[in-house]
Amino acid sequence: ETKAPSNFIRQIIDRDLAEGKNDGQVVTRFPPEPNGYLHIGHAKSICLNFGIAESYQGACHLRFDDTNPEKEEDEYIQSIKQDVEWLGFEWAGEVRFASNYFDRLYELAVQLIRKGLAYVDLSSAEQIREMRGWAQQAGTPSEYREQSPEEALAQFEKMKNGEFPDGGAVLRAKIDLASPNMNLRDPVLYRVRRATHHQTGDKWVIYPMYDFTHPLSDAIEGITHSLCTLEFEDHRPFYDWVVANTDVGAEPRQYEFARLNLNYTVTSKRKLKQLVDEKHVDGWDDPRMPTISGMRRRGYTPASLRSFCESVGVSRADSVVDMGMLEAAIRDDLNQHAPRAMCVIRPLKLVIDNWEEGKEESLTAPVHPQNEAMGTRQVPMTREVYIDQDDFREEANKKFKRLVLGDRVRLRYGYVVRATDVVKDDQGNVIEVRCSYDPETLGKNPENDEGQGKLRGVIHWVSASKGLPCEVRLYDRLFTVANPAKVEEGQTFLENINPESLKVVSDCWVEPGLRGALAETRYQFEREGYFCVDQESTDERLVFNQTVGLRESWPK
Ligand code: ATP
Ligand code: MG
Ligand code: MG
Numbered sequence: 001e002t003k004a005p006s007n008f009i010r011q012i013i014d015r016d017l018a019e020g021k022n023d024g025q026v027v028t029r030f031p032p033e034p035n036g037y038l039h040i041g042h043a044k045s046i047c048l049n050f051g052i053a054e055s056y057q058g059a060c061h062l063r064f065d066d067t068n069p070e071k072e073e074d075e076y077i078q079s080i081k082q083d084v085e086w087l088g089f090e091w092a093g094e095v096r097f098a099s100n101y102f103d104r105l106y107e108l109a110v111q112l113i114r115k116g117l118a119y120v121d122l123s124s125a126e127q128i129r130e131m132r133g134w135a136q137q138a139g140t141p142s143e144y145r146e147q148s149p150e151e152a153l154a155q156f157e158k159m160k161n162g163e164f165p166d167g168g169a170v171l172r173a174k175i176d177l178a179s180p181n182m183n184l185r186d187p188v189l190y191r192v193r194r195a196t197h198h199q200t201g202d203k204w205v206i207y208p209m210y211d212f213t214h215p216l217s218d219a220i221e222g223i224t225h226s227l228c229t230l231e232f233e234d235h236r237p238f239y240d241w242v243v244a245n246t247d248v249g250a251e252p253r254q255y256e257f258a259r260l261n262l263n264y265t266v267t268s269k270r271k272l273k274q275l276v277d278e279k280h281v282d283g284w285d286d287p288r289m290p291t292i293s294g295m296r297r298r299g300y301t302p303a304s305l306r307s308f309c310e311s312v313g314v315s316r317a318d319s320v321v322d323m324g325m326l327e328a329a330i331r332d333d334l335n336q337h338a339p340r341a342m343c344v345i346r347p348l349k350l351v352i353d354n355w356e357e358g359k360e361e362s363l364t365a366p367v368h369p370q371n372e373a374m375g376t377r378q379v380p381m382t383r384e385v386y387i388d389q390d391d392f393r394e395e396a397n398k399k400f401k402r403l404v405l406g407d408r409v410r411l412r413y414g415y416v417v418r419a420t421d422v423v424k425d426d427q428g429n430v431i432e433v434r435c436s437y438d439p440e441t442l443g444k445n446p447e448n449d450e451g452q453g454k455l456r457g458v459i460h461w462v463s464a465s466k467g468l469p470c471e472v473r474l475y476d477r478l479f480t481v482a483n484p485a486k487v488e489e490g491q492t493f494l495e496n497i498n499p500e501s502l503k504v505v506s507d508c509w510v511e512p513g514l515r516g517a518l519a520e521t522r523y524q525f526e527r528e529g530y531f532c533v534d535q536e537s538t539d540e541r542l543v544f545n546q547t548v549g550l551r552e553s554w555p556k
Contacts, residue, residue: 004051007314009255013056013225022224026058029223030084030091031098031214033065034076034198036269037284037291038083040305040326044260047309049227050089059092061221066099067213069197077198079284083292088302098208098217099199105208105216106160108246109171109189113156117245118189119147120155121172128170132177132185139177139185156190162205164192173212175241183238187211215239218252226254230316260312261320263482265290271485271493280497281478287534287545288478288501298475299522299532299547301337304330323477327548334522334530334547339367339374342412342460343510343525343544345472347386349432349464350403352417355383360466363442365413377513381414384464386509391459392433394422401457403433408446410458412526416441460526467509470542473534474503510542517542524550 004010013026028049032038038046053060062084066072081095112118121128121144133139147155159169171190179185189212194205215238218226226239233256243251261267266275267290275281275289284291287298295305308329312321361381367374391402391409403409408418415437423432438446446455477498484496514523516539522532523544530547537543 026056027224029061031063031065035071040290041260041267044309062091063096069195113152119152215242219248219250223252229259230256258318264477304333338522338524341523344386346389348389354436380463380466382463385461462509470510472505472508474546
């Protein structure tokens with residue numbers, strides 16, 4: 001295993017360890033809200049948090065930040081666990097839930113009330129928003145702000161006991177209504193919400209706010225370095241306030257890093273959910289989605305995503321990463337590791353007139369031309385084969401390194417053939433090519449080659465009688481513009497969806513060795529690109545997803 005490159009967070013940890021902080025412990029956490037599937041941005045956070053735990057012999061917790069019961073579902077919890085495991089990380093101990101701490105959080109809220117640091121406000125949400133003021137204008141105190149601790153306690157108890165309607169009361173911290181940081185202008189700690197929670201059922205009708213829950217959950221779990229994205233920088237003073245004013249017994253520190261943004265896609269759960277809900281894509285794991293499950297189905301490997309996240313790095317500078325970089329990561333991995341196979345995507349029949357009817361030969365081909373250890377495969381050769389329509393022309397100049405009427409190419413791993421004739425349909429389209437083969441050319445060049453010129457090239461093919469019919473799904477970017485979220489007034493990001501992001505080609509042919517290939521098996525289809533078996537593939541009908549082309553080909 002290669003050592004992870006350093007970054008500013010690792011430097012902070014190194015310094016903390018050198019100073020003997022946290023008893024030499026490093027404990028991080030990955031804290032998703034279970035309100036959607038994880039995307040490539042989350043992968044960066046996962047690699048950072050779990051990667052740090054790995055390199056410092058520390059621990060990384062998986063904690064669901066479940067303070068919004070209406071938006072959360074068990075399906076999301078299961079998918080998130082699966083994605084983290086698939087990426088190859090292991091969380092320390094059991095999966096945790098912020099809701100595990102609801103009792104403790106309630107006690108800590110009571111503590112704040114006793115200290116005169118929190119009060120129950122019966123103003124409406126609208127009124128509270130107005131009383132908060134704005135950047136240049138200090139807030140105004142609510143009539144409930146000078147409540148005695150006794151009164152506040154009684155009211156908070158009433159909130160807990162369901163004596164207020166939804167939205168009828170909130171618990172607010174009493175901090176500083178004139179603070180230039182809006183997050184310190186008496187933020188809400190608890191709200192009344194009658195919603196069945198996926199973990200705690202109907203036990204609670206009040207739920208703690210994320211900003212109150214998060215620092216305390218970190219402290220309860222002994223998190224030493226709480227890493228989050230830059231938009232939480234302004235929340236850090238409140239994070240520290242909560243930890244300092246409750247005796248939760250630990251002092252986690254929050255550090256912020258820049259979000260990962262990728263061009264030609266969106267990385268916001270809300271937008272991804274909209275794509276799913278409105279059926280612009282075929283579910284969260286649609287191979288065009290930047291979700292971990294979508295990329296997995298597309299053919300991405302855990303190693304490629306980890307190496308991508310590593311090469312993106314960790315900093316405090318916002319940037320947009322080029323999709324080409326993600327594609328390069330999977331291309332490098334598959335180029336090294338994917339077995340080779342031949343698949344004809346746009347079939348054109350090639351009939352070898354001097355090949356005996358019914359004769360079949362088994363040709364030997366390497367599984368990977370640069371890696372002998374991967375062994376060999378057998379490819380059946382018969383009188384009729386399919387070649388790609390793009391690999392034949394009736395006429396072409398010397399730059400066309402494929403089959404031309406009257407000229408020769410090698411069928412990859414097989415014989416040299418010369419095109420002799422074509423059969424056309426009523427519209428004049430070539431529907432069949434006739435050829436002759438030279439039986440002396442298996443693994444060697446044609447003899448007596450003088451005057452015949454060089455072979456034009458080598459093309460891939462599949463036996464027409466022995467090959468397997470299959471479906472190939474070709475993908476393009478899901479959006480037509482680099483920044484799909486940037487739209488004119490009155491428009492939405494949906495207007496930037498690429499209507500041609502999926503092309504299903506249903507009459508393709510693949511070599512028979514792929515019979516029974518399991519979902520997620522990845523191949524290089526020689527001369528075509530990288531593909532993997534889709535989960536909808538069956539023994540009767542193989543289905544492949546295009547992962548990425550052989551070389552960078554975009555923009556076209
Ligand atoms: P979204 O904006 O997509 O809803 P989120 O931040 O609300 O994302 P969470 O479930 O709260 O989603 O995220 C879990 C963790 O992943 C958080 O610590 C968050 O900072 C991190 N994270 C989310 N999106 C990105 C991103 N694009 N780049 C890096 N980290 C991210
Ligand atoms: Mg969040
Ligand atoms: Mg969010």
